[in-house]
Amino acid sequence: xxxxxxxxxxxxxxxxxxxxxxxxFGAVIVKDGSIIAEGTNQVTxxxxxxxxxxxxxxxxxxxxxxxxxLPGCEIYTSCEPxxxxxxxxxxxxxxxxxxxTHATDASTVGFDDLLIYREITQxxxxxxxxxxxxxxxxxxxxxxAWEEKPNKISY
Numbered sequence: 001x002x003x004x005x006x007x008x009x010x011x012x013x014x015x016x017x018x019x020x021x022x023x024x025f026g027a028v029i030v031k032d033g034s035i036i037a038e039g040t041n042q043v044t045x046x047x048x049x050x051x052x053x054x055x056x057x058x059x060x061x062x063x064x065x066x067x068x069x070l071p072g073c074e075i076y077t078s079c080e081p082x083x084x085x086x087x088x089x090x091x092x093x094x095x096x097x098x099x100x101t102h103a104t105d106a107s108t109v110g111f112d113d114l115l116i117y118r119e120i121t122q123x124x125x126x127x128x129x130x131x132x133x134x135x136x137x138x139x140x141x142x143x144x145a146w147e148e149k150p151n152k153i154s155y
Contacts, residue, residue, distance in 0.1 A: 005030050005076040006098055008038070012053070013078035016040040023111065027053040027077040029061045029070065029094070036073065037061035053077060054085035058092050068155060069093040079106050082113040083120060091155075 005028055012026025022041035029037040039056030043049055054077055062068055074096040080103045081089060089097060103113045115128075124131035146152060 005035065005074075006078075006100060008035065009053075009076045009078045010100055012038060012040050016053075021045040022051065024109075025053040025078055027057040027075055029057045029073050029075050031070075031073045037064065050084065052082065052085050054081050055088055058088055058094075062092070071095060074098065079103070079111075080113075083116045 009026045009028050012028070013024045014026075016022055016026060017024045019040075022043050022045055025041040027039045028035045037057045037060040039053040039058075039060060041053045042051040042056060045051075054075060057075065058070070061070055061073065069092055071093045073092075073094050075089060075094050076098045077085075077100070079101045080099045081097065082103070086097075103117070106112075107114050119127050119129075124133070
């Protein structure tokens, strides 16, 4: 664990608050001891609920290196990743997550990621936003086509 990288993520989070671009979150992605991408929360400035610091950093790192996975990279983030960002970190195959504040810290200032963590464990029908499955058999056609595709890029 390298403190300057976490210090940079925290610095980005503080600067972001003062810039009015978004919430108090910053992230950096590191490979081989160098920062390869940085991100700050840009939800309100871009009108994009997915523009979290970790998502911005992952997108930047992948775009800059023309890849869709980041094995061997680590992410330093000013707060424990929300469920969306945690999922993206796993999909990107990052090797390690370092975080400064906990989701409970974020909830004390109005960011309730804990709600989503709790919702995921609930049955579909009792979630705050109910999930209703339909047309499964028809949709399985896409999976069959994928399975049969000889030149697919697995991920």
